[in-house]
Amino acid sequence: MPFKVDDFEPVSNGDLRELWRMCPDPTLRRLILEVVRYRRVLDKAHAEALEIHYGLQADNRGRIVGSAKSLLDRLQDEKKRLGSQGGIMIQLRTDSQYTGQPWDRGPSR
DSSP states (O other): OOOBTTBSOOOOHHHHHHHHHHOOOHHHHHHHHHHHHHHHHHHHHHHHHHHHHHHHHHTOHHHHHHHHHHHHHHHHHHHHHHHHTTOOOOOOTTHHHHHSSOOOOOSOO
8 A cells, every 4th residue: 555645654753763773774763863853843833833822812912923933933944954955845735725825836946
């Protein structure tokens, strides 16, 4: 059965630790580190998005602006990191769901 980007069971942290112990291959370990790193980035981005939400509820512009700037900086850092590493963007079926527009890679480099 072929796997699709949106159609698989997530790998647990325990699975990642087990793979790390079983497979000393540096390429696989680099991939494991990338997965762990992005989980941390997503966790921090989610926390910042919650701060924006709470700031909106409390009508606290300072909280909203500070958290939004932090979130945008974090996302920009990730975009730069991927670009400097030769990363590519992958189009997902759900991309237009969040933007309301067809997926666009933006200007070519």
